[in-house]
Amino acid sequence: MRYAYRVETVRTAERELMARLPEGMLMRRAAAGLAAACRGLLGRTYGARVVLLVGSGDNGGDALYAGAELARRGAGVTAVLLSPERAHEGGLRALRAAGGRAVGGVPSEPYAELIGRADLVVDGIVGIGGKGGLRPVAVELTDLVRDAGVPVVAVDLPSGVDADTGEVNGQAVRAGATVTFGTYKPGLLVDPAHEHTGAVRLVDIGLDACLPRAADMEALQHADVARLLPRPGAESDKYRRGVVGVAAGSGTYPGAAVLAVAGALRGGAGAVRYLGESESVREQVIRRFPETLLTQGPVRRAGRVQAWAVGSGLGDGSAARELVADVLTADLPVLVDADGLRLMDVSAVRERTAPTVLTPHAGEAAALLGRGREEVEAARLASVRELAELTGATVLLKGSTTLVADADRTKPVRVNATGTGWLATAGSGDVLSGAVGSLLAAGLDALDAASVGAYLHGLAARHAAPPLTAMDVAHALPHAWQSVTN
Known part of the structure; x- marks a missing residue:
């Protein structure tokens, strides 16, 4: 499991850890990890040109100390100080002592040429406490970096993104890689900020012992999913494994029924019971999946169903x-x-006592919340939390990074990043609904069923050959199971 914590929690843990360590040790640990990541990206350090974009405070200090380490190994390191009077003094001394140099204030040299000749740019402008977009001077510099096409490594998180929410209010750095310290921050895992991070590397600085057990956000990994997946025992039959009822499709959208049943059959339950009044849709379902149980009439007379x-x-x-x-x-x-x-x-959803899972995309979530789609997409974490509170349900907000929130705010939001852009295809959501419904019938609770279903659904899309269809995703679900459990 990956865990992410809000800035306030991280700051508290850092203060506790710093009280146990020699002065400056925590920053040096972070800088050593940052420098190692930079060396890996550079391939060769000796003779490489590195530009540090340095703001005030500890984030800039991390960049300066890492720059000093690179300079000692033969890199040509230049720090561009956005606020020279507030630059981290210890880091600046270390950089200069190692042979690096610093420029700042009124431009004393053509920064475009400096950045254009760089092999790597280190973004140490704003730390995890930053709010809002970049200041104009930072925008000018990051525009030069973008135009030059130089790889960027962000220190802790890309400058200009919100560490707690993943929101991007203004211009922000787009990094090829982000080196974060101690623990993940929610903004590194949630869009739209996630789109700015590139590959994220976590550097252990000894913070785990000072962090609370309950995180603000979780991300399942293979081992977590393998532990949660239902497995039949020696005495299992199809009913003990669970029966999922699927009520989907219509004369206008018959394929939705077929796809939802496909996802359900591969979701882990022992049987799928399809409820539908359209004879033509029923025929399509049974022709494609003869193992499906068919039923009609009111739900109470549908036969044995667990979800x-x-x-x-x-x-x-x-x-x-x-x-x-x-x-x-x-x-x-x-x-x-x-x-x-x-x-x-x-x-009616709020009044239910049994678990309920809602699976909207951003547009559907916006309609339920009474706002525009763009507002939901810009504030995905806040939106999924709000919708879970509004409905009293577990909400799976679909997207490039899918979020799953329980109505109980004491439970961490779960984020899933196994998805791929190829899932933006008609019917893929129908497959997901069937798969999650099947996991509910197999006995998983709402939060686990939704997050495991999203994980496998995204993984299946990665196993399917692009350009893929929704049915390709359904067919690849067994491969996703195997890759998780083997």
Whole structure:
């Protein structure tokens, strides 16, 4: 599991650790890790040209000490000081003593030429406490870096992004790599800030012992998913493994039913029961997946079911609305997706005592929150939290970094980054809804089912050959299982 903590928590832990260490030791640990990462990216250090963009405070100090280490190994290191009077004194002395140089204040040389000749730029402008976009002088410098196409390594996080929320309010550095210290910060894992980080490397500085057990954000890894996946035992039968009911599709969108059933069959439950009134859709489902159990009529007479997935491709109309309302009356875990999100009564969701999972994309989340899609995409972490509180449900907010939030704010938000842009294809969400519904039926709680389903769904897309279709993703789900469990 990867854990991420808010800035306030990190600062408290750093103060506790610094009280146990010799003065300056924590910064030197961070700088050593940063310098090692820079050496790895450079390939050769001797003779390399490195430019440090240095702001005030400890973030700039980390960059200066790392620059000193690179200079001692033969790199030509120049620090551009954005606030010369507030530059970290110890770091600046160390850089100069190692043979590096510093420039700043009124431009004394053509920075465009300096940056254009660099092999690497180190972004030490703003630390994790920064809010808002870059200041004009920083924007000018980072524009030069962008135009020159020089690789950038960010110190702790790219300058201009919000460490706590992942929001980007203004211009921010786009790094090829980010070296973060002690622990991950939420902004490194959440879009839109995640788009600015490049590859993220965590440097151990001894902070773990000072951090609380409960993180603000979690990201599952292979081992976590393998531990949570349902596995049949010697005495298992299809009913003990769980039966997921799928209420999806319509005459207008018959493929949604087929895709949701496909995801459900590969999601871990023992059987899939399809509920639908359209004879043509039922025929398509059973023709494609003859192992599916078919049923009609009200939910209470559908037969044995341990969880429901409802909403994909239901379309409009009173019958679809009544079906969603009927499913929500079941005293069973329920997943609501797509059209179901638009047709459901939020108050009915809030009144449920059994687990509920909602799986909106940004546009659907915006409609439920009564705001614009752009607002949700700019503040994904805040939006998923707010929607979970509004509905009392577990919310899976789909996107390039999928977020899963429980209505209980004491539980960490989970972030999933296994997805790929190839998942932006019609029907992939239907496959996801079936897979998560199946995991609910197999006995996983709402948070685990949603986050494990998203993990496998993204991994399956990586196993499928692009350009992929939604059915390719469904077919690749067993490969995703194998890659996690082997």
